[in-house]
Amino acid sequence: MIAARVWKFGDNINTDLILPGPYLYRSPEEQARAVFEANRPGWVDQVKKGDAIVAGFNFGMGSSRPAARSLKNCGVGFLVAETINGLFFRNSVNFGLLALECPGVAAAFEEGDKALLSLSEWTLKNPRNGLVLAVSPVAAELLAIMQGGGIYPLMEEKGLIAPRS
Amino acid sequence: MGMTMTEKILARAGGKKRVSPGEIAVVEVETAVLIDLSFLPEGWREVLKVYDPEKVVIVFDHLVPAASVQAASCHKTGREFARKFGISRLHDVGLDQGISHAVVAERGYALPGTVLVNSDSHTCAAGAFNCAARGVGAPDLLWAITTGTAWFRVGETIRYDFTGSFSPGVTAKDLFLAIAGTYGAHVNQNIEYGGPGLKALSIDARRTLATMGAEFSAEFTIFEADEILIEYVRARNEKPFEPVSPDLDASYKERRAIDLGAILPLVALPDAVVNQSVPVSAVAGTRIDQAFIGSCANGTLEDLEIAARVVKGKKVARGTRFIVTPSTQAIYRAALKAGHVETLLEAGALVTPATCGACVGGHMGVLGPGEVCITASTRNFKGRMGDPSAKIFMASPATVAASAIAGKIAAAEEVFA
Numbered sequence: 001m002i003a004a005r006v007w008k009f010g011d012n013i014n015t016d017l018i019l020p021g022p023y024l025y026r027s028p029e030e031q032a033r034a035v036f037e038a039n040r041p042g043w044v045d046q047v048k049k050g051d052a053i054v055a056g057f058n059f060g061m062g063s064s065r066p067a068a069r070s071l072k073n074c075g076v077g078f079l080v081a082e083t084i085n086g087l088f089f090r091n092s093v094n095f096g097l098l099a100l101e102c103p104g105v106a107a108a109f110e111e112g113d114k115a116l117l118s119l120s121e122w123t124l125k126n127p128r129n130g131l132v133l134a135v136s137p138v139a140a141e142l143l144a145i146m147q148g149g150g151i152y153p154l155m156e157e158k159g160l161i162a163p164r165s
Numbered sequence: 166m167g168m169t170m171t172e173k174i175l176a177r178a179g180g181k182k183r184v185s186p187g188e189i190a191v192v193e194v195e196t197a198v199l200i201d202l203s204f205l206p207e208g209w210r211e212v213l214k215v216y217d218p219e220k221v222v223i224v225f226d227h228l229v230p231a232a233s234v235q236a237a238s239c240h241k242t243g244r245e246f247a248r249k250f251g252i253s254r255l256h257d258v259g260l261d262q263g264i265s266h267a268v269v270a271e272r273g274y275a276l277p278g279t280v281l282v283n284s285d286s287h288t289c290a291a292g293a294f295n296c297a298a299r300g301v302g303a304p305d306l307l308w309a310i311t312t313g314t315a316w317f318r319v320g321e322t323i324r325y326d327f328t329g330s331f332s333p334g335v336t337a338k339d340l341f342l343a344i345a346g347t348y349g350a351h352v353n354q355n356i357e358y359g360g361p362g363l364k365a366l367s368i369d370a371r372r373t374l375a376t377m378g379a380e381f382s383a384e385f386t387i388f389e390a391d392e393i394l395i396e397y398v399r400a401r402n403e404k405p406f407e408p409v410s411p412d413l414d415a416s417y418k419e420r421r422a423i424d425l426g427a428i429l430p431l432v433a434l435p436d437a438v439v440n441q442s443v444p445v446s447a448v449a450g451t452r453i454d455q456a457f458i459g460s461c462a463n464g465t466l467e468d469l470e471i472a473a474r475v476v477k478g479k480k481v482a483r484g485t486r487f488i489v490t491p492s493t494q495a496i497y498r499a500a501l502k503a504g505h506v507e508t509l510l511e512a513g514a515l516v517t518p519a520t521c522g523a524c525v526g527g528h529m530g531v532l533g534p535g536e537v538c539i540t541a542s543t544r545n546f547k548g549r550m551g552d553p554s555a556k557i558f559m560a561s562p563a564t565v566a567a568s569a570i571a572g573k574i575a576a577a578e579e580v581f582a
């Protein structure tokens with residue numbers, strides 16, 4: 001069971017909001033400082049390590065940029081949305097951000113709620129209103145990469161890429 | 166139950182009889198495309214083996230020529246990687262460079278019936294060629310070039326059947342905006358385009374529509390193969406290929422009929438692409454600081470031709486900047502020979518070398534605080550082209566060119582009447 005404080009976002013949160021274009025060539029640390037600066041300035045100072053994002057439809061729509069890495073680097077423990085853009089989902093797997101789809105999640109949570117996630121039962125519970133939602137299971141191979149720190153360690157292990165010097 | 170085109174290609178590339186929605190398909194990648202952003206130091210790693218250098222393509226496009234030391238370093242890393250592994254299909258700054266998706270098209274790199282990956286989100290552009298093409302991000306691209314494989318979640322498919330043909334002055338961007346305005350996002354779904362109206366859509370028009378599939382949040386965006394398409398690819402790539410057609414009893418989530426003759430010029434309101442479409446008349450008269458035509462979706466020869474037609478003999482309004490970026494240097498040369506570049510320059514447009522440039526707020530057309538832009542590119546997200554307080558409307562090249570002349574959002578109708 002993973003417990004987290006909820007930050008609430010709407011539909012169609014795009015990659016350019018998460019990782020603004022002017023930061024594409026900057027360091028991951030600087031990128032993490034810029035998350036949501038256009039739509040929610042100051043949020044990066046409020047979010048705490050392990051917090052959860054609960055969002056609506058089509059989360060992460062847009063670019064292939066490593067926006068999932070920025071969310072991870074600014075402390076997000078997991079992300080649950082009604083639906084997640086397929087490319088953002090891939091990057092979440094590959095950068096090790098726990099990203100899950102869960103129909104009904106947007107209506108079931110408010111900002112500041114506590115969320116209890118169980119990956120053995122694939123449920124998400126809101127203790128405030130007692131709602132228990134079914135989380136769409138992620139294929140075991142993908143979940144293993146997502147929770148194992150992403151694809152880079154796996155590629156190193158397989159001798160495909162050199163370890164970071 | 167039969168299979169859709171996406172399912173057929175994934176099954177074939179995965180060595181399986183069939184794949185169905187809900188599955189994870191592991192497939193062989195026929196073509197893997199790297200761009201300059203693939204070589205950003207934090208995403209790129211020293212590659213120890215390349216599965217097959219013949220399957221790799223490298224194109225520099227986001228900031229070309231390099232607009233910063235960081236961009237120059239990405240290009241340098243890419244060149245060294247190409248040299249080390251003997252990758253011959255390197256499209257370096259110069260003669261055969263362009264935006265990766267446009268280079269893939271004009272070189273015939275996307276083979277019908279195969280799988281193509283590129284780290285960039287608009288890779289679905291190659292779906293115009295009956296190719297299962299998808300943007301996978303920098304890490305999965307490393308995986309693809311080292312293992313020769315990729316995985317995909319198999320989604321359900323929405324089928325669009327076209328009939329008729331466009332009215333004069335209406336183009337594929339308007340068609341996209343019509344679908345985006347009516348049906349919104351297609352998250353986790355594949356899109357299939359076909360029907361009797363397909364023959365009225367040029368390859369450039371299909372490329373625009375396929376490219377915009379990323380804005381639907383679609384998984385794959387695939388066009389049926391017809392003679393026009395097969396001829397186009399055969400003229401550019403000597404490798405044999407086998408296109409796919411959907412099975413007659415393919416299972417679709419939904420089938421939607423679209424009469425191309427009923428499509429009107431549209432504009433997307435700022436800050437998001439889908440569910441934002443309004444008729445040009447609804448925003449006509451909105452003052453603009455900048456008009457932009459370019460990107461992987463709208464820097465085709467047809468786009469430049471239509472822009473030239475709209476501005477011929479006129480002048481860009483004082484106080485408005487009109488920036489035109491051909492998608493590739495080859496398109497630039499063709500537009501030059503056809504006289505379009507001269508017409509655009511005479512009108513007061515800036516014609517830049519091929520690059521993503523203003524589309525991604527990179528260089529050559531970045532917006533300042535509070536500015537208003539109308540763009541024929543792929544995205545109008547908040548902050549996309551520069552300062553987050555800038556407002557970005559999105560429309561077809563014809564509407565953008567007419568707006569540049571008027572200095573405010575305007576329809577191109579008179580030109581085509």
Ligand code: SF4
Nearest residue numbers: 460461521524525543
């Ligand atoms: S032109 Fe724009 S949308 Fe296309 S690849 Fe470049 S940045 Fe992306």
